[in-house]
Amino acid sequence: MRFTFKILACFSFLFLLSCEGEKKEAVKTKPRIFEGYHPLLDEIIRSKDGVFRGINLNSKPEVIKTIESAVPVERSPGHLYFEYKVNEETNYSIDYTLNKDSLEEINLQINSNDLELASYLFCDLKDYYANKLPNPTEDKGYVVYNCFEGQRKPFVVSLSDNSSPTKGSISMVIYKDK
Numbered sequence: 001m002r003f004t005f006k007i008l009a010c011f012s013f014l015f016l017l018s019c020e021g022e023k024k025e026a027v028k029t030k031p032r033i034f035e036g037y038h039p040l041l042d043e044i045i046r047s048k049d050g051v052f053r054g055i056n057l058n059s060k061p062e063v064i065k066t067i068e069s070a071v072p073v074e075r076s077p078g079h080l081y082f083e084y085k086v087n088e089e090t091n092y093s094i095d096y097t098l099n100k101d102s103l104e105e106i107n108l109q110i111n112s113n114d115l116e117l118a119s120y121l122f123c124d125l126k127d128y129y130a131n132k133l134p135n136p137t138e139d140k141g142y143v144v145y146n147c148f149e150g151q152r153k154p155f156v157v158s159l160s161d162n163s164s165p166t167k168g169s170i171s172m173v174i175y176k177d178k
Contacts, residue, residue, distance in 0.1 A: 020101050037124045040117075043084075044110070045128070052106050053094075057176055059103040064096055089113040108172040118168020122161045125141060125172065129157050146177065
């Protein structure tokens with residue numbers, strides 16, 4: 001009888017241990033880079049350093065390759081092209097133009113079937129660059145930011161919303177001002 005009781009007690013103990021709930025891992029949220037802006041700006045712009053994604057014009061291609069998390073879709077001596085898919089409705093591409101191993105121009109294209117998101121992102125990009133670069137000008141749907149400050153070589157950020165009634169499309173070009 002005692003033997004049966006001990007076996008029963010052992011099985012009961014093992015059963016209770018196995019029924020113990022699975023330990024849930026704490027969900028770690030990534031700290032925001034651009035508080036007050038849409039979270040997608042954290043993914044697209046990535047860094048407050050540099051003019052875009054921690055990169056400045058005149059950078060070497062090696063710097064771009066270390067900053068970008070993907071392999072270029074297209075690559076040539078004067079060109080690096082990357083594509084990123086955010087979700088089923090939104091994607092973006094970045095085209096870096098190089099001249100003699102030096103970054104000359106950055107083209108960002110954001111496409112989304114969510115018109116509200118596209119509008120929100122356009123406004124946030126305008127605000128972000130307005131806070132970073134002074135005195136933007138608006139002309140024919142383009143917002144242009146000129147940088148002539150300090151030791152930096154002058155550059156221009158041109159932003160436009162080319163959305164249609166059915167698809168959101170935002171273009172941004174960053175290039176050296178000659």
